[in-house]
Amino acid sequence: MPARVAIAGVFALALTAAGATHARAATLRSTALITSGxxxxSDLFADLEPGQDRPLGPGPAPGASIQVGGAQLIAIADEYGVDWLDQSPSAMATITRASRILDQAYFADLIRQNLPDLGNGPVSIDLRDFHPMMVAPDDPKPVVLSDVKWDQRSGWFSATAYRGQPTGDITRDSFMLTGVIHAARRLLVYAHALPAGSVISASDVQLDESYAGHIGSRAFTNEADIDGMTVTRGVVAGSAVLDQDLHRTVLMHKGDPAVITFAAPGVHLTATGRALEDGGAGQYVHILNLSSSMIVTGRVVSASEIEVEAGSNPVPSDSNTLRHLTTSSRDASRADLSLR
Structure with a gap:
């Protein structure tokens, strides 16, 4: 009986020792996120012995990953005396380097810091052929700009960007940064989105005192200039009101009958006429006075009324004048007449 107890005690001690050995064994990290280079x-194995951790080699670039296969893991464990549970040639560990993304907003701010002549007013900085950059999250100065050039008249700028912490890859450590800087302007923008074919009124636009977006053509600043015009394509709220997106809405068509009105202090005259060209609201067109057979220039008030202002000089409606007006009207229609 005592012998059996002794054998059982030895067996229990052996189990305890084995358990303690396995308790101290390392385990593989299948994935690891590192912040240093x-x-x-310890990025590959957890539960190492005290003082066993040590550097193995360079890590991936910020945002990139490397994979360590089973054969290499076994070799590393053997070399550094790591008691690794469940060793297998099919094992795999993936190590990813933490990163942060430098986007367009970051580089636009960096450009502004390097161009003190821009002042403190609002500007829009549009980058061309831009690609975001991955950098270490704790890098205090990830990019340095050099050779910053800016043409104030055209707005074009260029600069060379260098990584603060080079990777050793010349194609990634520096690149050209180019774009256009637009100074803020006072102009009309759309108050809300409008579909193509919409006729604009004063409630559809508002004045932006510091618009800094890109302007590809003439922009409007006066509501009266665009009232009654038609949007040729869909527009979004906040975008600039540009002449390339508008055309004059025709109220009066060539050949339409119209009432000619003339008003001056103490005088109000009316006559019947016939429009000699198309015209939109507020647009000046030629009209034939049927009573006097004279041609006058007046402003389109509505689809049936032309207002002639004081100082307007009528011209005879001879065949040459009518032919000239007809040709001019046809050419103007092709060019989509704007307010004169």
Whole structure:
């Protein structure tokens, strides 16, 4: 009986010792996120012995990953004396370097810091052929700009960007940064989205005192200039009101009958006439006075009324004048007449 107890005690001690050995065994990390540029033994194995951790080699670039296969893991464990449970040639560990993204807003702010002549007013900085950059999250100065050039008249700028912490890859450590800087302007913008074919009224636009977006053509600043015009394409709220997106809405068509009105202090005259060209609201067109057979120039008030202002000089309606007006009207229609 005592012998059996002794054997059982020895067996229990052996189990306890084995359990303690396995308790101290390392386990593989299948994935690891590192913040430094060096891979350590503890990035591959957890539960290492005290003082066993050590650097293994360079890590991936910020935002990139490397994979360590089973055969290499076994070799590393053997070299550094790591008691690794469940060793297998099919094992795999993936190590990813933490990163942050430098986007367009970051580089636009960097350009502004390097161009003190821009002042403190609002500007729009549009980058061309831009690609975001991955950098270490704790890098205090990830990019340095050099050779910053800016043409104030055209707005074009260029600069060379260098990584603060080079990777050793010349194609990634520096690149050209180019774009256009637009100074803020006072102009009309759309108050809300409008579909193509919409006729604009004063409630559809508002004045932006510091618009800094890109302007590809003439922009409007006066509501009266665009009232009654038609949008040729869909527009979004906040975008600039540009002449390339508008055309004059025709109220009066060539050949339409119209009432000619003339008003001056103490005088109000009316006559019947016939429009000699198309015209939109507020647009000046030629009209034939049927009573006097004279041609006058007046402003389109509505689809049936032309207002002739004081100082307007009528011209005879001879065949040459009518032919000239007809040709001019046809050419103007092709060019989509704007307010004169």
């Amino acid at each position: 060096t891979v350590r033994l």
